[in-house]
Amino acid sequence: MDQQSPLCGILIALVLGLTGCASNGAIVDPIIWWDKDDPADLAKYGPTPIQRIEALDDLASGARGMSAERRSEEAAKIAKALPEEKNEVIRVHMLRSLAKLNTPEAFAAMKSSIYDSAADVRREAVVALGESKNPEAIDALADVLIRDRDYDVRIAAATALGQYKTQKAKEALVPALDARDPAMRFAAIESLRRTSNVDYQGDTAKWREFAMGGNPEPPPYSIADQIVPSFFR
Numbered sequence: 001m002d003q004q005s006p007l008c009g010i011l012i013a014l015v016l017g018l019t020g021c022a023s024n025g026a027i028v029d030p031i032i033w034w035d036k037d038d039p040a041d042l043a044k045y046g047p048t049p050i051q052r053i054e055a056l057d058d059l060a061s062g063a064r065g066m067s068a069e070r071r072s073e074e075a076a077k078i079a080k081a082l083p084e085e086k087n088e089v090i091r092v093h094m095l096r097s098l099a100k101l102n103t104p105e106a107f108a109a110m111k112s113s114i115y116d117s118a119a120d121v122r123r124e125a126v127v128a129l130g131e132s133k134n135p136e137a138i139d140a141l142a143d144v145l146i147r148d149r150d151y152d153v154r155i156a157a158a159t160a161l162g163q164y165k166t167q168k169a170k171e172a173l174v175p176a177l178d179a180r181d182p183a184m185r186f187a188a189i190e191s192l193r194r195t196s197n198v199d200y201q202g203d204t205a206k207w208r209e210f211a212m213g214g215n216p217e218p219p220p221y222s223i224a225d226q227i228v229p230s231f232f233r
Contacts, residue, residue, distance in 0.1 A: 049087060056093040063100035079109035080116055088118040095121065099128035107132055111140050119150040126153060130160025142172035146165040155187050162191025169193060170211040177208045 047055065059074060066074070078094050078101075085091050095113055098106035112130065113125035126144055129137040137160075144157040147192040158176045161169050176188035189207050193199060196217050200206040 011023050037046050049090060053089055053093050058098045060097040060100040060180060062132045063097070063102075066101075068103075071101045072103050072105060074105040075106040075109075077184075079105045082113070086183065088121050091116065091118070092124045095124045096127050099131050102132060105226050107134055107136070111137065114140055114148075119153055122148060123151065123153045123156045124157040126160050130156075130163040133163060134183070135164065135168075138169050138172060141169075145172065151181075155184060158184060158187040158191055162194045165195045167191065167213060170213075174211050177204055177211060 007035075059197075063071060063074075075098055078098055082091060082094050085094065091113070095110060098109055107129075110125050110128045114122055114129070116125065118123050122144070126141065129141055141157045141161050145154055145161070148157070154176075158173060161173055170192060173188045173191055178186050179185055179188075185204055188211075189202070189204070190201075192207050194212055196210060198210075200210065200216065201219055203219045206219060209216045214228050
């Protein structure tokens with residue numbers, strides 16, 4: 001066996017530790033030589049990645065109990081720091097906090113993040129825009145649905161549009177109904193189903209008519225249609 005193997009393993013572990021990220025995208029704290037819980041060291045070296053994430057998650061959890069002024073202040077701080085943050089996992093948690101704070105400053109930052117270089121961040125921005133229930137998000141989500149290069153981000157946009165009950169949001173889902181991919185069509189149908197009093201099951205054509213403002217007849221009940229919806233045919 002190669003005698004250098006143990007040394008190589010140690011070096012790889014050191015490199016992964018120093019980067020602050022695990023190979024699966026999860027955050028791990030880098031190797032530190034100070035007491036991360038000591039106030040003096042914390043003031044000198046700053047919080048570790050995990051400490052930053054915990055602080056953001058705590059902020060999100062407590063957002064509902066904050067005053068409007070406090071929410072605005074916290075959202076403004078995160079929105080200002082977001083474009084400069086290099087760690088994409090932390091950017092994801094920043095967006096989750098902004099979604100809970102739900103202020104004009106938060107909305108502007110979430111909307112800007114649909115252009116982030118990282119697909120996971122863009123997806124989180126799309127989810128946050130859906131949760132915001134701000135009608136101004138519809139155009140942004142419609143743009144993501146047809147423009148974004150990442151499949152999961154586009155699926156998230158189709159799902160997020162289901163949070164809105166307006167005709168504009170329904171029409172924005174038409175490109176997803178016309179997609180060749182069955183999963184994309186299914187996501188669009190599920191979003192439209194949330195706004196419809198009639199279940200057109202898997203009949204993509206009727207869902208498309210509904211999305212365009214029509215009122216198609218309900219499809220006749222068919223066991224075959226239940227087993228194999230039209231978007232899978």
